[in-house]
Amino acid sequence: GRAPRHRGVCMGRVVQVLRNSVLIDLRAAAPDAAVETPLKAGDGVVFDAADWRSPDEPEEGGRIYHVRLRRNQQVELDFGNGAINFKRIRVGDLLWRSDDPEMAKMARPFTEAQAPVHTQKLQVDVEAYVGQPLRARWSLVHMPQFTVTINSPTPLEPANQRGLDQAFLRKQFGRLGGTAYELAEVTLKTDGRAFAPSSLLNELRRDAVDQLAAMQATPQHQTVHEPLATLRRAVAQTATPAQSPAPVASAPQLHLLVRTPQQLAAALALHEAGCTLGSITLDYLELYGLRPAVEQVQTAGIPARVASPRVLKPSEQRIVNFLLRLNCDILVRSSGLLQALNHSL
Known part of the structure; x- marks a missing residue:
């Protein structure tokens, strides 16, 4: 310039x-x-x-x-x-x-928010027994590969009155304001006699948050394949034309993509009239109405497929869960959804 x-x-x-x-x-x-x-x-x-x-x-x-x-x-x-x-x-x-x-x-x-726009849900699994260090395993609910285990520096002492319980853990570990996380669930295995002061639990919480944040900020190792070598291996593993069996002639099939219930009705009518449909892909603008539409296609004996939204926000895990519950193929159209599906399956 x-x-x-x-x-x-x-x-x-x-x-x-x-x-x-x-x-x-x-x-x-x-x-x-x-x-x-x-x-x-x-x-x-x-x-x-x-x-x-x-x-x-x-x-x-x-x-x-x-x-x-x-x-x-x-x-x-x-x-x-x-x-x-x-x-x-x-x-x-x-x-x-x-x-x-x-x-x-x-x-x-x-750019300098006191509290992040989006928070990630955490699950904490705690083991607390008298005479042993408290052990807390912190993991992201939707990305369980990010997990840290924090142990107390000294063994737990017996409680004079009330032992450590799940409600007290949730209160202390749930103080995550101003961080990128929120507490979703706490589990506790204990003998009922162990005591842990709030100062210790707060220290363990801060340590876990720092370790998780550092882990997520560290670039993940990515294997970069040399494209020409990869192509050569794929070609070598593919049978040559002389070794390939002769293709079997098959009747042509029609694969339809529909975006409205009216188009779906027309497609099903076409099927009932004797037209062979290889599949129907449902690309609805809204998720509302997708489930009955999938059921109609499957009832007709036609393979159903759902086209996913082109953009998946970090806070839209419910969409991933909804698509999985449809029990049909999914046309994935965003890298965010592909990553979420890999973590969900």
Whole structure:
């Protein structure tokens, strides 16, 4: 490109350099940039002088102090005293907005959220016996490959009054606010006499959360196969044409995809009229009505298939469970669903 650094959004071009301000023509801005997010006081901007000065030299820029509207889609920009060296700005230089405080404030809840938008369900299995360390196994419900086991540093002492119970564990382990997790289920195996203070349980919970987060943040090992070698192995394992048996002629079959109950009714009527249907794929816009539709197809003796949604959000595990309960083939159309199915099966 013209410059080695990321500039931001192009907001216009310099048409006049005044003594203490700069006149900008907004018509040179990126499409819709000046209309949807106009320049305002506080914005950080930089002047692009790459047309006449080496891009490796320091850039001229700063925060806008005041914006005055002019005619013909022009604005006059004022800057703080001494913030800009106007001698280093020329007519024709592009103006880029490199920082928008209002936009950054709007994005902060998503980029620096105190609590994540989506939480993952946890199951905790606890073993607590007098004279032995407390053992807690933490695992993600929908991704059980992420599992950590935390042991207390010392054996448990007998309780003076009430021993450790499931309700107390749920209360202490359920304090997961501000993390990426939420407690779904707690199981407890105990002799009924073991005692564990809340401070110990809180420490074990924090340790488990830290380990799970670190485990999920670590890139998983991916085996990359050399495509040509893989293709050669596949060809070698395939019978040659001379070794292959002669293909058996079969009657042509029609495979239908339907998107509405009306189309399904027409397809079933076609089947009843004697047309051989190889399968019917149900690609409904809504999940509502899929189950009876699948049952109609299967009752007619036709293989049924359901086309999955093209996008599966992390919070939509219920959709995966629903599709599995249909007891028919699934046309998988997203990598997210494929991963969820691999973990569910």
